[in-house]
Amino acid sequence: MSQSYDLIVLGAGMAGVASANKCASQGWRVAIVDPLPYGGTCALRGCDPKKILRRGAEIIDSARLMEGKGIDAGGLSIKWGDLMKHKHGFTDPVPENMEAGLNGNGVETLHGPARFTAERQIDVDGTRYDADRFLIATGARPRPLDFPGHEHLIDSTGFLDLDDLPSRILFVGGGFISFEFAHIAARAGASPVIVDRGERPLKGFDPDLVELLVARGAEIGVELRRSTSIVAVEPNSRGYIVTLDRAGVCESIETDLVVHGAGRVADLAGLALDAAGVEWGERGVSVSDHLQSTTNAAVWAAGDSADTAGMPLTPVAVIEAKVASSNMIKGTTAAPNYSGIPTAVFTIPELARVGMLETEAREQGIDLTVRHSDTSGWYSNYRLGETTAAAKVLIDRSTDRVVGAHLLGPEYGELINTFGLAITLGLTTRQLKSTTAAYPTVGSDLGSMV
């Protein structure tokens, strides 16, 4: 016998939990299912634990920047095991607390991998569950790699759970994960090498600011190899030999650890989506702008497992889940507004973006004013001893509105939120300049950036 629900949510990460709680609050009978402890990538294996480890690295970097300015950073080091314990202090209670919260809101919590058996039915460990609607929120997993020896790589989950940090680490891919982890590892005493197959790493960010970040990384020992592909990874008695190919010239380097940072794909392969007639691809479930499957009206998708215009980021997952749930409840066809959602790479210093890249704005024919400032000498950065900081703000000359903001510097991951607000609300630079920030804060630099 099967059980019947108004909604079954597949995946208890940011998107899934937001949707389950919202729909249960409307009096719907809702179940949520996950094979792993509840919490998803962000809270357990991504954003949150990563930024706890980064705190150790921030302290080392801040002290080093103040060397000779009244601080002796000589004896300072990261005790990796203790930093990991600090991380576990946050992550370990998450699954139980999250499940208790869901149960308290009337959501039934199931455990096991879900797989479709019909258009409106799933199987979880041999039990069938029927529902009028399903939300697929199963997230993403590391992109499968095919070079010989790829099975020796650890992924981001493995890196965030390392008991010890080895001294030689090679990161495959020059994106978010490799840059963030390499910046932590370098401050913890390791020698990271990032290998990217393209000429330009962190392609979604302003290229001028990325180059500044690469140079700052080189100063602290993060080596970047561009236009380089991995030929093979072979274990040896001391670690691994990684063979690299740059423009037909091969070179081997020895390392203790090889980490996957070469992108993620939607985690859908185990869902038997064909049984439900749901179309999907590497980028996720094919959905309309209002997040309903294009081929099965009972199925919706949100977050990293949905093929949408939104980036695979936590705030996007939450917004999509809320919009999809609202559409299900009200029978509407609203689409998420992605325009003012900021993103940051939590290197040290951090690199942030909201809105359009300069190239995108020019392609759209926008008459741009570009305010590009080297902010390294500004008071906020002088105070910290930071040598690398910059801002590039793109303003539509015809409306005086901010259409893009790109920042590299300490605390700019906070400042970018104000630019996000400006883009979402369509504020003009005149309006932005008319607001008053507490002084001295990085927020008080905003007026000078526009």
Ligand SMILES: Cc1cc2nc3c(=O)[nH]c(=O)nc-3n(C[C@H](O)[C@H](O)[C@H](O)COP(=O)(O)OP(=O)(O)OC[C@H]3O[C@@H](n4cnc5c(N)ncnc54)[C@H](O)[C@@H]3O)c2cc1C
């Ligand atoms: C290392 C790392 C760092 C990151 N840092 C940031 C950051 O700083 N800021 C940011 O905005 N984003 C960050 N991200 C991205 C962010 O974590 C994701 O965008 C976000 O977690 C997506 O949420 P989601 O709910 O779509 O999926 P997830 O949180 O991945 O949840 C999906 C859930 O579905 C479950 N599932 C899978 N298969 C099935 C199945 N068959 N049946 C049932 N359940 C299933 C999984 O077990 C998982 O719990 C980071 C990602 C990584 C990997």
Ligand SMILES: NC(=O)c1ccc[n+]([C@@H]2O[C@H](COP(=O)([O-])OP(=O)(O)OC[C@H]3O[C@@H](n4cnc5c(N)ncnc54)[C@H](O)[C@@H]3O)[C@@H](O)[C@H]2O)c1
């Ligand atoms: N701070 C954050 O918000 C944050 C942090 C980590 C991850 N994430 C999310 O997770 C996603 C995945 O992160 P990621 O860093 O794995 O991917 P990414 O898409 O950011 O970067 C992948 C990089 O790997 C390169 N690459 C791919 N295959 C390669 C190969 N075989 N050899 C060498 N280089 C190769 C690509 O050219 C690209 O530069 C991101 O897109 C992001 O949405 C976000």
